[in-house]
Amino acid sequence: MSYIALVDCNSFFVSCERVFRPELWKRPVVVLSNNDGCVVARSRDVKKFIPMGAPYFKYKELLDRMGVVVCSSNYELYSDLSSRVMETIASLTDALEIYSIDEAFLRLDREEEAIAIRKKVLQWTGIPTSIGIAKNKTLAKVANHIAKDKGSGVKMLIDKEEISSHLKTLPVEEIWGIGRRLGTRLRALGASTALEFREMSETKLRGSLGVVPLRTALELRGETAFELEEHPEPKQGVVSSRSFGRPVTTWEEMEEAIALHAGKAAAKIRDDGSQATYLQVFLLTNRFNPLEATYSRVASGALPGPTDFTPALVQKAKSLAKPLFYKNVSYKKCGVFLGGLVPRKTVQEDLFIDRSRREKEEKLMALLDEEPRLFFLSEGIKRGWKMKRDHTSSQYTTSWDYLLTIKI
DNA sequence: TCTGGGGTCCTAGGACCC
DNA sequence: TCTGGGGTCCTAGGACCC
Numbered sequence: 001m002s003y004i005a006l007v008d009c010n011s012f013f014v015s016c017e018r019v020f021r022p023e024l025w026k027r028p029v030v031v032l033s034n035n036d037g038c039v040v041a042r043s044r045d046v047k048k049f050i051p052m053g054a055p056y057f058k059y060k061e062l063l064d065r066m067g068v069v070v071c072s073s074n075y076e077l078y079s080d081l082s083s084r085v086m087e088t089i090a091s092l093t094d095a096l097e098i099y100s101i102d103e104a105f106l107r108l109d110r111e112e113e114a115i116a117i118r119k120k121v122l123q124w125t126g127i128p129t130s131i132g133i134a135k136n137k138t139l140a141k142v143a144n145h146i147a148k149d150k151g152s153g154v155k156m157l158i159d160k161e162e163i164s165s166h167l168k169t170l171p172v173e174e175i176w177g178i179g180r181r182l183g184t185r186l187r188a189l190g191a192s193t194a195l196e197f198r199e200m201s202e203t204k205l206r207g208s209l210g211v212v213p214l215r216t217a218l219e220l221r222g223e224t225a226f227e228l229e230e231h232p233e234p235k236q237g238v239v240s241s242r243s244f245g246r247p248v249t250t251w252e253e254m255e256e257a258i259a260l261h262a263g264k265a266a267a268k269i270r271d272d273g274s275q276a277t278y279l280q281v282f283l284l285t286n287r288f289n290p291l292e293a294t295y296s297r298v299a300s301g302a303l304p305g306p307t308d309f310t311p312a313l314v315q316k317a318k319s320l321a322k323p324l325f326y327k328n329v330s331y332k333k334c335g336v337f338l339g340g341l342v343p344r345k346t347v348q349e350d351l352f353i354d355r356s357r358r359e360k361e362e363k364l365m366a367l368l369d370e371e372p373r374l375f376f377l378s379e380g381i382k383r384g385w386k387m388k389r390d391h392t393s394s395q396y397t398t399s400w401d402y403l404l405t406i407k408i
Numbered sequence: 409t410c411t412g413g414g415g416t417c418c419t420a421g422g423a424c425c426c
Numbered sequence: 427t428c429t430g431g432g433g434t435c436c437t438a439g440g441a442c443c444c
Contacts, residue, residue, distance in 0.1 A: 012444095032412090033411090033412035033413075034412050034413065035410090035411095035412070036410085036412095037410080037411055037412050038411060038412055040412070040413095040444090053411085053412085054411085055410075055411035056410075056411080057409085057410040057411075058410090058411080060410090073412090075413095099443090099444085100415095100443075100444045101444070102444075103444075176442095176443085177441095177442065177443080178442085179441065179442050179443080180441095180442095181440085181441060181442085182441075182442080210418065210419075210441095211417095211418070211419095212417070212418070212441085212442080235415080236415085236416080237415090238414085238415090239413080239414060239415080240413095240414090241412095241413065241414085242412085242413075243411090243412070243413090246409090286411090287411090288411055298438080298439095300437085300438095333412095335413090
């Protein structure tokens with residue numbers, strides 16, 4: 001008999017910070033999102049009084065009063081430690097699905113294997129984990145919560161009676177795949193616990209909620225509806241977006257931000273070895289501002305052919321964004337999505353672009369990717385709309401002193 | 409003053425075809 | 427006067443995840 005296990009790193013971003021600052025193991029710690037906007041990771045003791053995703057400005061005083069150490073996020077560090085954790089797990093199992101930066105599903109036969117994995121990950125990376133084991137992914141999630149709550153590290157949830165008794169006390173919205181909206185609808189339908197949800201009829205679930213919640217309910221009954229995906233499909237698209245440090249009201253600034261995001265997204269797909277055939281831009285106002293109606297616009301279009309060439313993508317992004325931009329509107333955020341990705345190798349030669357021009361473009365992009373201080377002037381020099389935090393981490397694009405001059 | 413960013417999957421509805 | 431029905435593809439939007 002084989003089981004599904006979920007390995008989940010405990011307070012992952014916090015643990016990453018602690019690995020490099022061991023004195024923090026004894027302190028309560030939170031990690032903030034970009035722009036120091038939200039609390040995105042909390043040490044165990046902080047979870048009791050700070051909700052996940054809490055806006056930092058609302059909790060700043062409380063955090064200070066409680067003596068909580070506050071860290072800005074360092075995604076490069078987290079993603080590097082994540083790779084190490086995943087490599088460690090991979091070395092101890094054959095069937096692994098990396099589900100997120102801090103979680104992995106795997107197949108195993110015995111609880112001892114999980115205990116060994118947990119020990120090895122801690123020993124090799126310094127990151128503590130919790131492991132839930134059950135018949136399928138959804139129940140492994142439930143088991144994982146139990147392991148976390150009890151602090152025991154590993155929880156095997158197989159016995160039917162035991163499963164039922166846990167589901168009886170589990171609120172519907174805490175089930176993996178059931179969020180706030182579905183939770184509200186389920187409660188209206190008379191299911192407020194996982195057990196009540198599991199016992200709803202299939203036709204009712206399918207008819208009023210759709211196939212995903214139905215699959216979730218089937219898993220709670222012990223069936224398998226979500227397979228272990230060891231070889232995930234390539235990404236559908238990449239997005240670069242960010243909130244502004246202050247409201248943006250002029251097209252000149254918006255244009256710079258759009259260009260910057262198009263450039264960042266382009267760099268990502270080049271790094272992945274793919275090219276885009278479809279581009280989307282979006283502009284948003286601040287949805288929390290009660291004085292103004294929320295304004296959110298999207299525009300998209302096909303590219304003339306698969307490309308990863310920054311200037312072509314920037315031009316397309318700007319031309320799509322321009323008609324969306326209204327004067328007298330304060331924008332909060334914008335972004336660029338590149339989709340319809342195809343592997344670079346299989347892209348056919350475009351007969352209308354001569355070879356030497358293509359080679360020049362490739363050289364220019366290679367140069368751009370090698371040298372972080374290089375950027376296109378269309379992305380702006382001053383960037384008054386950028387978040388303040390970003391200025392501290394990279395000066396290359398924000399100070400004249402770091403500018404390079406090159407001739408092409 | 410200050411509320412993240414990057415993804416996935418599903419559904420509904422329109423366009424188009426026969 | 428009467429205005430089909432089924433399939434496919436595309437896109438926008440909703441809901442969820444971490």
